Amino acid sequence: MSTTSAAPGRPRDPEVDRRIARAALDVFGELGWAGFAMEVVAKRAGVGKASLYLRWSSKESLLSDALSTGLVRVSDVDTGTLHGDMVELATQILDLYSGPASRAALRVSLEAGAIPGVAENYEAIRKAQTRAARSIVRRGIARGELPAGTSVTLLLDTLVGGAMVHAMSTPPALAANAADHARQLVDFLMRAVTTP
Amino acid sequence: MSTTSAAPGRPRDPEVDRRIARAALDVFGELGWAGFAMEVVAKRAGVGKASLYLRWSSKESLLSDALSTGLVRVSDVDTGTLHGDMVELATQILDLYSGPASRAALRVSLEAGAIPGVAENYEAIRKAQTRAARSIVRRGIARGELPAGTSVTLLLDTLVGGAMVHAMSTPPALAANAADHARQLVDFLMRAVTTP
Numbered sequence: 069m070s071t072t073s074a075a076p077g078r079p080r081d082p083e084v085d086r087r088i089a090r091a092a093l094d095v096f097g098e099l100g101w102a103g104f105a106m107e108v109v110a111k112r113a114g115v116g117k118a119s120l121y122l123r124w125s126s127k128e129s130l131l132s133d134a135l136s137t138g139l140v141r142v143s144d145v146d147t148g149t150l151h152g153d154m155v156e157l158a159t160q161i162l163d164l165y166s167g168p169a170s171r172a173a174l175r176v177s178l179e180a181g182a183i184p185g186v187a188e189n190y191e192a193i194r195k196a197q198t199r200a201a202r203s204i205v206r207r208g209i210a211r212g213e214l215p216a217g218t219s220v221t222l223l224l225d226t227l228v229g230g231a232m233v234h235a236m237s238t239p240p241a242l243a244a245n246a247a248d249h250a251r252q253l254v255d256f257l258m259r260a261v262t263t264p
Numbered sequence: 265m266s267t268t269s270a271a272p273g274r275p276r277d278p279e280v281d282r283r284i285a286r287a288a289l290d291v292f293g294e295l296g297w298a299g300f301a302m303e304v305v306a307k308r309a310g311v312g313k314a315s316l317y318l319r320w321s322s323k324e325s326l327l328s329d330a331l332s333t334g335l336v337r338v339s340d341v342d343t344g345t346l347h348g349d350m351v352e353l354a355t356q357i358l359d360l361y362s363g364p365a366s367r368a369a370l371r372v373s374l375e376a377g378a379i380p381g382v383a384e385n386y387e388a389i390r391k392a393q394t395r396a397a398r399s400i401v402r403r404g405i406a407r408g409e410l411p412a413g414t415s416v417t418l419l420l421d422t423l424v425g426g427a428m429v430h431a432m433s434t435p436p437a438l439a440a441n442a443a444d445h446a447r448q449l450v451d452f453l454m455r456a457v458t459t460p
Binding site: 100102103171174175177178198219221222225226228229230231232233234236237252253256257259260261263 | 296298299367370371373374394415417418421422424425426427428429430432433448449452453455456457459
């Protein structure tokens with residue numbers, strides 16, 4: 069984390085931190101890096117510009133932190149079963165790409181590479197996510213829940229991509245409960261990998 | 265198509281049209297609508313600004329046309345078999361999201377809604393693509409290549425999303441031949457839908 073430390077004796081309010089992170093993702097999602105400014109984020113979050121500079125020394129570090137906390141956390145997924153892990157991962161992706169941070173999530177894959185200080189951080193997150201997702205499948209193979217020859221790539225591409233496309237193409241009003249749809253998606257893909 | 269007609273007696277050069285459409289997608293992909301200008305596209309295409317205005321009366325109609333011709337053409341897919349249609353669709357998506365128009369394809373889903381004249385056109389293309397993709401699967405069911413109860417949504421979400429995520433996450437140097445990978449993806453998903 070690249071946050072600056074709080075002023076001595078004044079504990080930071082976590083609710084304000086969350087509001088700022090949400091506002092940062094909103095502004096980045098809507099306007100992109102070209103329109104991303106401390107002043108715009110402060111206004112959106114309903115806090116003073118000084119509150120932002122107390123926490124972050126630059127807009128690069130603010131966006132880096134907001135992306136680290138606001139995007140999917142595949143690294144934390146370990147329910148003990150392959151089915152549970154895959155449902156949890158698909159649910160997170162469905163929530164992300166149909167929720168308020170969906171535009172930021174799409175935009176970061178387009179623009180992160182060109183933002184100094186964000187590019188390296190985003191690339192590190194992306195690699196950690198990929199490693200974490202691959203180890204979900206590898207643990208499933210080790211526990212005997214999947215055949216040894218299972219294609220980790222095909223299973224994860226279709227799980228992640230299937231959840232992403234579903235969230236992006238389904239109007240919110242029609243979207244089923246994310247966890248229900250995640251289970252249907254996982255059951256569908258499990259037939260592909262467990263059929264000889 | 266919203267192109268203006270060519271000047272009388274001077275047939276348009278299709279190679280110039282293609283170069284302009286490619287340049288328009290490049291510029292839109294890199295800079296987004298905020299940086300999209302006739303002058304920038306003309307420079308990138310190596311043509312005079314007058315050549316652009318001879319063809320398009322506004323940057324909205326130029327971008328609309330470039331998107332119509334440059335993105336995936338699911339509507340043309342009908343090889344006679346479900347397997348052939350699915351491989352063709354997956355190949356097109358792999359090519360699109362790993363090729364030069366990939367940034368434009370991602371960006372349009374983020375920004376099209378806010379561009380007057382482009383929003384309606386893009387929404388119409390998107391709906392036509394979805395209808396065409398669904399009819400690939402429905403024809404497969406009608407021909408008895410798929411069980412009647414097949415989930416059209418799950419099959420297409422995982423086919424389209426699986427190809428998209430693969431193209432976006434695989435470095436060009438490591439990417440297998442698109443048609444080969446498309447076949448592996450389709451064979452994988454066919455096991456899911458043909459297993460009782």
